[in-house]
């Protein structure tokens with residue numbers, strides 16, 4: 001599951017759980033982006049990584065990978081998937097991410113190669129209309145996740161405005177954000 005996770009929230013966790021159940025996955029690997037391509041400012045990788053670890057700690061089938069963080073330069077999904085394919089040659093790999101991100105896949109690096117490296121699972125917010133990208137038949141599966149009404153943008157804004165984020169993100173993530181004064185919140 002790839003994402004900037006700035007911050008990780010309960011919508012991501014419910015989406016991961018729903019996709020794992022629907023596709024009978026053994027494990028969901030959360031892969032926070034290192035330096036996201038096409039984005040100017042994001043929270044430090046160490047903070048985004050630690051929040052992902054805190055959020056997934058209780059679920060033995062959820063793990064967090066630093067492969068995108070450890071690779072220097074901009075994060076391209078083709079590099080992520082090549083590396084995962086090498087690490088797990090026998091695995092069936094599904095790349096789960098937000099449908100808005102998937103809709104721009106044609107502009108991603110080496111986009112033609114992506115379809116051979118993994119199947120794509122695009123999770124959508126309820127009632128959200130999408131521009132579907134050109135892709136081989138069956139290469140992308142769409143799954144609507146009601147809990148994705150929660151968004152990282154909304155959480156960052158709520159923190160900046162001093163509004164509560166309890167129950168939108170795991171308790172440990174609420175505390176991490178407060179302790180480190182992320183998103184312009186009061187420490």
Ligand code: NAP
Nearest residue numbers: 002003004033036037076077097098100101108109151152
């Ligand atoms: P984004 O533009 O920050 O997010 C687009 C939308 O998708 C937002 O609504 C976001 O909601 C949602 N989203 C993102 N990740 C999600 C996830 N794991 N589960 C559910 N919803 C998710 O997208 P991004 O985070 O930068 O990128 C997503 C993935 O695509 C990353 O792995 C990134 O490396 C990859 N990507 C690759 C390329 C490339 O190879 N050139 C280009 C763009 C993206 P929230 O803000 O609430 O998460």
